[in-house]
Amino acid sequence: MFALKSRQDGRQEAMSGRFLVSAAVGNRIVLPRWLRRPVRALSRIDLDGLPVPPFAATALTAVLFGATAAYGVVLGGHSNAVIQTVTAQGGFAVDDVHISGLRELSEIDVLGAVGLNGWTSLVGFDAAAARDRVAALPWVQSASVRKIYPDQLEVVVEEKDAFAIWQHGSELSLIERSGKVIAPFRGGHAALPLVVGRGAPEEARDIVAMVAGRPVLADRVKGYVRVADRRWDLRLANGVTLRLPEKDVGAAIDDLLAVDARQGLLSRDIAAVDLRIEDRFVVQLTPDAVEKREAALKQRLKGASGRRI
Known part of the structure; x- marks a missing residue:
């Protein structure tokens, strides 16, 4: 009897809510035709009857803190560093660099221009910028830098000819x-x-x-x-x-x-x-x-x- 009464009371509250929405729409704002059906659908939802999962508050708090941290990372310009760190730990750290075409330059010169460190990730690595740095070396006529997943870089150098x-x-x-x-x-x-x-x-x-x-x-x-x-x-x-x-x-x-x-x-x-x-x-x-x-x-x-x- 109590459950039935409660259910009926819920229906009455829902109907009352629909009435209020309809009245508010009718008295204050005339909604466009394409928006009326979604508003009606939302007004039929019985929010009081929806079950709340356990630990919902904790999960929402974690999402809030995570979103805040992500926003701070992006706003501070640290997103690439975070991507580099995470993906490097996930197996995308550059482990092998193949360099070809060298006659006058040393591999140390080229590696210094490529700009690698022990935890450079292939995912966030800017190959075009590395190519421009290698091409700026005194002996380099042209250069190309190519990423080979999951952990390799290929650098091809064409050197100038001394006359x-x-x-x-x-x-x-x-x-x-x-x-x-x-x-x-x-x-x-x-x-x-x-x-x-x-x-x-x-x-x-x-x-x-x-x-x-x-x-x-x-x-x-x-x-x-x-x-x-x-x-x-x-x-x-x-x-x-x-x-x-x-x-x-x-x-x-x-x-x-x-x-x-x-x-x-x-x-x-x-x-x-x-x-x-x-x-x-x-x-x-x-x-x-x-x-x-x-x-x-x-x-x-x-x-x-x-x-x-």
């Missing part, structure tokens, strides 16, 4: 064929041509190619010196300097090589050969050669004077 050694003042730098500086010279590239002076890196490609096309001369050249950013001097391994003209350089070199083939000019005791005059060579002797020449002339004069007597 020449550039001497500017007391400093030495390695340069590309385009003239761009790669990195300071630390040794290990003895076979590369040496170019010297202001403007030399940008203009070196043509003169080096021209000399390389003449192996007889290329084997003797020790350095290419840019003079007043207008022309070149060639320094040979035996100390002879060839002063090249601004124009028609190839023709002047060919004429010199023809004379050298007949007379062995470049093997003599000379300091320089000036090729800037179109129809002749001006040869500068070394100090020792000058002394020998003067002594020979004096001896010749003495011999001539003795014959006159």
